[in-house]
Amino acid sequence: MGESAVSFGQRVELARRHFFREGKRPDGLIPEMVIRSWERSRELGLGTGDRRVFNPVARHEKSLIEERCRPLIASALPEMEKLHLSLGHAGWALACIDMEGIVVSSVCGSGIEARELASIFQVGRNVSEAAVGTNGPGCSLTEGRPMVVRAAEHFLDEVRPFSCAAVPLFGPSGALVGVLDATRMGHGEPVTILEPLGIAARAIENRMLAELQGALTMGFHYRPDLLDTPLEGVVVFAEDGTLLGANQSARQLLGLGAAEAGRERFETLFDCPPETFRRALAGRLDKGVLRSDGGLRFDARFQAMRPGAMLAGLREGAQRIHALAARPVLPAQAGQAAGSGDAIGFDPVAGQALHVARRAFERDIPVLINGETGTGKEVLARRLHDDSSRSAGPFVAINCSSLPAGLIESEFFGYEDGAFTGGRRGGALGKFELARGGTLFLDEIGDMPMELQGRLLRVLQERSFSRLGGARQIVFDARVVAATHRRLETLVAEGRFREDLYYRIKGVRVSLPALRERGDRAVLIDALLAREAGEGDVPMLSPEARHVLMHYRWPGNIRQLGHVLRLALTLAEGEEEIGLQHFPEELLTDFDDALALRAAPLRGSEVCLRDIELEAVRAAMARNAGNVSATARSLGVARATLYRKLKLLGLA
Numbered sequence: 001m002g003e004s005a006v007s008f009g010q011r012v013e014l015a016r017r018h019f020f021r022e023g024k025r026p027d028g029l030i031p032e033m034v035i036r037s038w039e040r041s042r043e044l045g046l047g048t049g050d051r052r053v054f055n056p057v058a059r060h061e062k063s064l065i066e067e068r069c070r071p072l073i074a075s076a077l078p079e080m081e082k083l084h085l086s087l088g089h090a091g092w093a094l095a096c097i098d099m100e101g102i103v104v105s106s107v108c109g110s111g112i113e114a115r116e117l118a119s120i121f122q123v124g125r126n127v128s129e130a131a132v133g134t135n136g137p138g139c140s141l142t143e144g145r146p147m148v149v150r151a152a153e154h155f156l157d158e159v160r161p162f163s164c165a166a167v168p169l170f171g172p173s174g175a176l177v178g179v180l181d182a183t184r185m186g187h188g189e190p191v192t193i194l195e196p197l198g199i200a201a202r203a204i205e206n207r208m209l210a211e212l213q214g215a216l217t218m219g220f221h222y223r224p225d226l227l228d229t230p231l232e233g234v235v236v237f238a239e240d241g242t243l244l245g246a247n248q249s250a251r252q253l254l255g256l257g258a259a260e261a262g263r264e265r266f267e268t269l270f271d272c273p274p275e276t277f278r279r280a281l282a283g284r285l286d287k288g289v290l291r292s293d294g295g296l297r298f299d300a301r302f303q304a305m306r307p308g309a310m311l312a313g314l315r316e317g318a319q320r321i322h323a324l325a326a327r328p329v330l331p332a333q334a335g336q337a338a339g340s341g342d343a344i345g346f347d348p349v350a351g352q353a354l355h356v357a358r359r360a361f362e363r364d365i366p367v368l369i370n371g372e373t374g375t376g377k378e379v380l381a382r383r384l385h386d387d388s389s390r391s392a393g394p395f396v397a398i399n400c401s402s403l404p405a406g407l408i409e410s411e412f413f414g415y416e417d418g419a420f421t422g423g424r425r426g427g428a429l430g431k432f433e434l435a436r437g438g439t440l441f442l443d444e445i446g447d448m449p450m451e452l453q454g455r456l457l458r459v460l461q462e463r464s465f466s467r468l469g470g471a472r473q474i475v476f477d478a479r480v481v482a483a484t485h486r487r488l489e490t491l492v493a494e495g496r497f498r499e500d501l502y503y504r505i506k507g508v509r510v511s512l513p514a515l516r517e518r519g520d521r522a523v524l525i526d527a528l529l530a531r532e533a534g535e536g537d538v539p540m541l542s543p544e545a546r547h548v549l550m551h552y553r554w555p556g557n558i559r560q561l562g563h564v565l566r567l568a569l570t571l572a573e574g575e576e577e578i579g580l581q582h583f584p585e586e587l588l589t590d591f592d593d594a595l596a597l598r599a600a601p602l603r604g605s606e607v608c609l610r611d612i613e614l615e616a617v618r619a620a621m622a623r624n625a626g627n628v629s630a631t632a633r634s635l636g637v638a639r640a641t642l643y644r645k646l647k648l649l650g651l652a
């Protein structure tokens with residue numbers, strides 16, 4: 001890099017003086033991302049002399065985290081160990097950090113320095129920006145980009161002896177799920193570790209993809225020598241050709257945005273004869289040359305999930321379900337009034353989303369929720385409100401896309417008496433005022449007209465506004481949650497959304513996975529069925545019906561699932577079982593194999609395995625008259641395990 005240690009140190013010290021003593025922005029002295037992070041750290045109320053890093057981590061918290069993040073740890077740890085070994089004795093500690101900034105796993109080596117690093121990267125340690133100010137992993141999480149933070153670029157004096165580099169980790173749907181960090185003592189050149197760190201991150205992402213239960217995995221690249229390396233593009237498809245997940249390389253090669261799984265299909269991504277997919281799926285094609293619909297030529301390798309492999313996958317899948325079930329994130333509360341506490345879910349991504357959002361929200365950091373229609377954005381927003389210290393205040397939702405242009409301003413700001421003809425006598429309160437002391441939910445924020453975006457930004461910056469036709473400044477006292485199904489970055493790039501507003505509302509961004517990507521579909525189906533059945537008996541689902549529910553594309557997500565189940569319950573009234581005949585046609589036309597399913601019911605699918613287990617629990621509980629200890633003994637499992645299963649059944 002050709003930069004002497006002295007000049008680096010001097011520049012940072014100068015930057016610190018400008019920023020901390022003289023209140024000036026140290027533009028050009030240190031990287032822009034570091035300046036932004038200093039600003040955020042200061043806004044969060046941190047002081048440079050604070051001691052926040054070496055607090056003890058509670059032991060029970062550690063085991064909870066290890067349980068909760070098992071899937072992420074399982075993918076990350078082997079790659080971290082490999083990388084650590086290849087770095088030899090260079091003194092690096094590696095850590096995997098979740099969306100909340102919590103260390104979930106680390107590899108530190110031995111020696112005195114390593115011991116100090118190991119103490120920082122204990123499982124359970126919070127290294128988010130909010131907790132410890134500017135640092136590599138915290139900042140990388142906030143920005144969603146690789147980050148290097150050296151020595152005095154850290155906000156807290158306490159961590160100035162260290163330098164670190166961190167790269168984001170993206171899950172199969174393209175959503176940020178955490179970061180991989182490398183830290184060592186001194187202000188050396190952590191830049192040099194970015195590349196191996198990035199490769200390890202890609203390998204971790206590929207492991208997460210391999211966990212998806214797809215029917216066909218395809219690796220591809222325009223450079224044949226990169227096939228079968230962590231840099232290849234990897235896409236996973238369902239049996240019907242729907243894209244289930246893609247790694248970052250694949251997203252770049254194919255020009256895919258995040259969360260486009262489910263919307264894309266093999267034949268829309270690649271320009272090739274239809275039998276290619278079918279042959280690959282049947283295991284009759286393991287290599288090939290494909291063209292993207294943009295005309296790029298790729299070498300590809302295919303790996304079909306064969307029946308034998310399927311069985312092994314099934315077993316693993318069952319184990320994974322146990323791991324996930326062990327961490328109910330939004331407890332099932334079937335039967336409650338829709339719209340507030342009715343969220344159900346054991347999905348790791350959705351669960352992490354809630355976790356992060358909750359913390360940010362409580363610290364008054366605006367939360368931006370991304371997700372397709374019907375994924376539960378409003379449910380999450382209400383949930384945040386209900387769980388917060390402001391739950392006694394109002395929850396005011398406003399849909400920014402559905403308001404007629406002329407009405408928006410008065411809806412937002414209210415108006416004074418006589419502000420315009422036809423206005424109500426005495427004026428009216430706007431949503432900003434109605435939300436006082438509570439939460440303002442800005443739905444479909446991506447569709448907000450430009451001119452209003454400027455006014456909203458001003459309110460958020462100044463925390464005050466005035467009614468139309470009035471001069472008095474009214475304090476804006478509400479927490480803000482915004483939601484959109486659009487990619488705001490794209491709108492910003494196209495000039496259709498203000499960048500400054502984007503950064504203002506995106507304090508923390510959480511992405512809700514599409515239903516077809518959720519690992520807890522089976523649980524959701526059962527819980528929604530119970531919720532829709534209300535007081536009535538809950539009928540069984542035939543194995544074919546369950547198969548279709550599990551594998552349908554669900555463009556309308558959880559909302560659509562709810563509608564389908566409600567309809568099926570009505571149609572199946574008086575019958576013991578819900579079958580394919582109770583589903584709307586579009587669910588079946590989507591299925592190439594629906595007719596085959598009708599003709600030859602399938603048994604022994606993953607779902608059935610789980611059902612059998614839950615059925616056994618149900619029966620044992622009945623035999624033991626609801627006595628948990630006796631039931632656990634008769635099933636040969638620990639009481640804690642049984643409690644988890646009971647929760648799954650909604651019997652806890």
Ligand SMILES: Nc1ncnc2c1ncn2[C@@H]1O[C@H](COP(=O)(O)OP(=O)(O)OP(=O)(O)O)[C@@H](O)[C@H]1O
Nearest residue numbers: 338339342343344373374375376377378379558559
């Ligand atoms: N986790 C969940 N558990 C149970 N029901 C859910 C869950 N998430 C969403 N739902 C149900 O799905 C429906 C849609 O949820 P919601 O309105 O929050 O979605 P949304 O993402 O805001 O949709 P849109 O973008 O169309 O406004 C609601 O009926 C809600 O009760």
